Amino acid sequence: MLENYLLIMVSTVLVNNIVLTKILGLCPFMGVSKKLETSISMSAATAFVLTIGSMTSWAINHYLLEPNNLVYLRTLTFIVVIAAVVQFTEMLMQKHFPVLYKMLGIFLPLITTNCAVLGIPLLNAQASYGLVESAFFGFGGAIGFSFVLILFASTRERLEGADVPEAFKGSAIAMITAALMSLAFMGFIGLDR
């Protein structure tokens, strides 16, 4: 049982990393990775939303959509539910972490449009995971997201001082870095046997 959950975690963090293998959630990946600190807090917020979001969407899928043969409403309802969870997170943060709330600024409501956050519940539903499995899958996805986001932010901070050719400065070299990281993560597919 526990093995199963661990397997889900490892596979979502490394083998099926949502950002670098599934290519989901690239907007915050490129957008918030300029500074290490903001990327860490963004990861925390996304992790919270992803875990809660995948659990609530599992409940809605399991108790509301499937019994009524409304599976075709999945995408619509999941978007609504995720938007609500993000709103809730925003209120919670404004109350308890006002500085973090100000630092994240527009990226906090933008978690709604982070496709990873919608992608994970949809993948959950496709794989017909249970509640705990869904939560682990969501949390694992969030860990994977945080992992690559923090790695990428650290790399980009180093890149600021690196001697980059004029034509590649700024976003260009960041894209190339992301591509190389993606290639490296593809290598983890070899783990899956």
Add this chain to the structure above:
Amino acid sequence: MLIAILVLILLALIIGLVLGFSSIKFKVKGDPIVEKIDAILPQTQCGQCSYPGCKPYAKAIASGEADINQCPPGGEDGVKALAELMGVEYKPLDESHGITKPKSVAFIDEDTCIGCTLCIQACPVDAILGAAKQMHTIIEKECTGCELCLPPCPVAVNFASLLVQSIALQWRLLKKMPKIGNGNIPFIP
């Protein structure tokens, strides 16, 4: 078809209830960032930052209107604490707003005070006790060392030549100096 509409309405209703309830529960009174900045500021109310007091300056920092390096009494440590709180780069104190001085309290030379109450009106924290034509005195616990009482004092000569005997308002270093006895020339920071 009908059940789809019903399910969506039900979902919207539940979400609306949850969000409405939590918006009441997590209501933010005032601006917590302003409170946090205000707690870092030294509360001298000296106005050297070009704002009327510490709270207005805190508001200006929170809204991004003012920079974090305009508070001389807070010193470098204050700027560092603000930079950490706001998540911005540390920058040295802007010396156009004044330089950091050792913390001191005002001291009224009771032999020369004429009881004009001008310093009482200038004091932002009501740390001066006295009445018209009566001798004034400083409540040391309340005095923030903002120096706002110095310019209005009619018997204090030029601040640069504070050592002259005919001064009413003088300054004493907090803690470092023993109480100044009669006839001693006080140490001026």
